[in-house]
Amino acid sequence: MMNKTKYVERGKASLKALLFLPLALGVHAESPHPQPRIPTGGESGGFNLATCAGCHGIEGDGNAAEGTPSLRGLPSTYLKEQLHAFASGERQNPVMSSIAQALSTEDITLAASHYAQLRPLSRPLEAQDESANDLAIHGRWSENIPPCDDCHGPEGKGVGENFPALNGQPALYLENQLQAFKKGSRPSGPLKLMGNIANKLSDTDIRTLSLYYSGSSPMTGGQP
Amino acid sequence: MKHLMALVLLMTSLTTLGNDLSDGVPEESPSVLPADRDIPKDEFGKMVRQGQLIFSDTGQFARAYVGNDLSCRNCHLDQGRKAGSAPLWAAFLSYPAYRAKNHRVNTFAERLQECFRYSMNGKAPPLGDPTLVALESYAYWMEKNAKINPRLTERGVPQLQKPSSPPSYERGKIVYANNCELCHGANGQGKRANDGHLAFPPLWGNRSFNWGAGMAQLDKAAAYIKTNMPLSLGGSLSNQDAWDVAYFVDGHDRPQDPRYTGSVDETRALFHHTRNSLYGHLVAGHVLGSGPVSQN
Numbered sequence: 001m002m003n004k005t006k007y008v009e010r011g012k013a014s015l016k017a018l019l020f021l022p023l024a025l026g027v028h029a030e031s032p033h034p035q036p037r038i039p040t041g042g043e044s045g046g047f048n049l050a051t052c053a054g055c056h057g058i059e060g061d062g063n064a065a066e067g068t069p070s071l072r073g074l075p076s077t078y079l080k081e082q083l084h085a086f087a088s089g090e091r092q093n094p095v096m097s098s099i100a101q102a103l104s105t106e107d108i109t110l111a112a113s114h115y116a117q118l119r120p121l122s123r124p125l126e127a128q129d130e131s132a133n134d135l136a137i138h139g140r141w142s143e144n145i146p147p148c149d150d151c152h153g154p155e156g157k158g159v160g161e162n163f164p165a166l167n168g169q170p171a172l173y174l175e176n177q178l179q180a181f182k183k184g185s186r187p188s189g190p191l192k193l194m195g196n197i198a199n200k201l202s203d204t205d206i207r208t209l210s211l212y213y214s215g216s217s218p219m220t221g222g223q224p
Numbered sequence: 225m226k227h228l229m230a231l232v233l234l235m236t237s238l239t240t241l242g243n244d245l246s247d248g249v250p251e252e253s254p255s256v257l258p259a260d261r262d263i264p265k266d267e268f269g270k271m272v273r274q275g276q277l278i279f280s281d282t283g284q285f286a287r288a289y290v291g292n293d294l295s296c297r298n299c300h301l302d303q304g305r306k307a308g309s310a311p312l313w314a315a316f317l318s319y320p321a322y323r324a325k326n327h328r329v330n331t332f333a334e335r336l337q338e339c340f341r342y343s344m345n346g347k348a349p350p351l352g353d354p355t356l357v358a359l360e361s362y363a364y365w366m367e368k369n370a371k372i373n374p375r376l377t378e379r380g381v382p383q384l385q386k387p388s389s390p391p392s393y394e395r396g397k398i399v400y401a402n403n404c405e406l407c408h409g410a411n412g413q414g415k416r417a418n419d420g421h422l423a424f425p426p427l428w429g430n431r432s433f434n435w436g437a438g439m440a441q442l443d444k445a446a447a448y449i450k451t452n453m454p455l456s457l458g459g460s461l462s463n464q465d466a467w468d469v470a471y472f473v474d475g476h477d478r479p480q481d482p483r484y485t486g487s488v489d490e491t492r493a494l495f496h497h498t499r500n501s502l503y504g505h506l507v508a509g510h511v512l513g514s515g516p517v518s519q520n
Binding site for chain 2: 073120130134138139141142145146154155157159160162165190191193196197
């Protein structure tokens with residue numbers, strides 16, 4: 001716990017530092033599939049927020065067009081687990097895997113607590129399609145699918161340390177994740193809850209739910 | 225048209241039990257319940273919606289009668305539709321009925337009153353109170369518009385076979401840690417969503433159901449848990465695990481039985497004289513019902 005308070009200061013410091021590091025921000029603009037490079041240095045050795053900012057944004061907002069998730073306000077337990085899963089290859093994503101492999105356990109803890117303390121995204125959600133709204137709020141109990149909001153909180157704003165917010169995530173990202181759970185290229189999560197549910201979703205369910213939780217309007221095709 | 229269909233099916237259930245269903249509903253298909261969008265947009269529909277609001281967020285829409293953090297929907301899943309969680313529409317069809325709990329014939333409204341007193345640890349709304357009228361309207365609407373499969377008995381919570389070994393607190397504790405704690409918390413206190421709404425309801429402690437509730441009975445809790453929990457994975461626990469974890473959950477203290485006479489022993493003798501109640505027993509070093517109840 002002491003560690004945490006101490007970290008918050010450190011987190012702020014590195015965030016400030018990163019504003020003077022345009023280098024990292026260039027990473028993304030240069031090529032669509034940049035070779036991620038972890039700037040060394042800093043107190044923790046491998047971890048520098050600037051690397052992450054190149055894709056996840058300075059404030060951790062993500063990038064809708066690229067399907068890069070927002071990390072803002074996601075629970076630190078969840079973030080840590082995901083980074084470890086990327087590093088071990090259980091959660092398959094070439095870009096994030098090589099980035100996560102370069103992080104020490106301490107780096108992972110620092111990164112997770114940094115993003116966890118940022119104010120989460122919050123978008124008003126509008127049902128674009130009756131069935132998405134229905135699944136999100138009422139579930140489909142005939143197939144034992146509870147409402148998504150039962151576990152992800154009202155309007156998908158998240159519950160505690162294990163149930164990440166979905167609100168405001170890029171539609172493309174959400175869609176990729178639901179497909180990944182289904183394919184098995186992402187671990188099913190605690191009690192295999194999410195994998196089990198994703199297996200029951202049709203491609204149409206996945207598309208409409210992803211649009212719904214992204215808070216984007218259907219007219220702009222997934223862009224907020 | 226739907227209404228007619230429900231009526232026809234209902235008649236079938238009363239007269240020609242066992243005959244083929246004419247609309248091709250497969251034998252084992254559960255009854256089909258109406259969706260919210262089918263609620264009529266008239267004065268009656270308004271009352272139905274009010275009933276649904278009360279059912280979904282009881283503490284907000286019937287505050288005067290609620291003494292804990294629960295809502296009806298936390299136990300009666302799919303807003304009172306789901307078979308295996310004592311669905312509201314099937315209950316509506318089943319009253320007036322004799323109840324051993326109070327040794328007399330109860331109306332549906334009286335049955336609703338009991339839920340407030342025990343499961344909601346609150347006060348019974350007086351008969352005729354708009355709260356009860358709204359809940360009755362909701363139940364009636366759901367039943368009236370359902371396509372009921374007369375082959376199935378979907379009322380209540382299905383009975384669960386007795387376990388091979390007597391239920392154990394110690395084993396239940398392990399089942400709980402592995403399957404329930406993620407959502408209901410290490411102290412059974414439940415969890416709130418990041419926006420403050422209750423997400424996972426408390427299973428014991430002072431914000432949960434009281435000792436008079438159906439869920440405080442081992443057989444009902446075990447059957448309910450086996451059928452419905454862990455959420456989305458109903459049916460996955462073994463019978464033994466379901467009994468053990470029910471014993472663990474009901475082996476914790478909770479708000480006092482409102483029929484408490486001033487003595488735990490006497491209250492046990494009068495109202496809990498059954499193997500299915502742990503009230504008054506010494507469990508994990510504590511006499512259940514003797515308080516104080518943890519401040520969850």
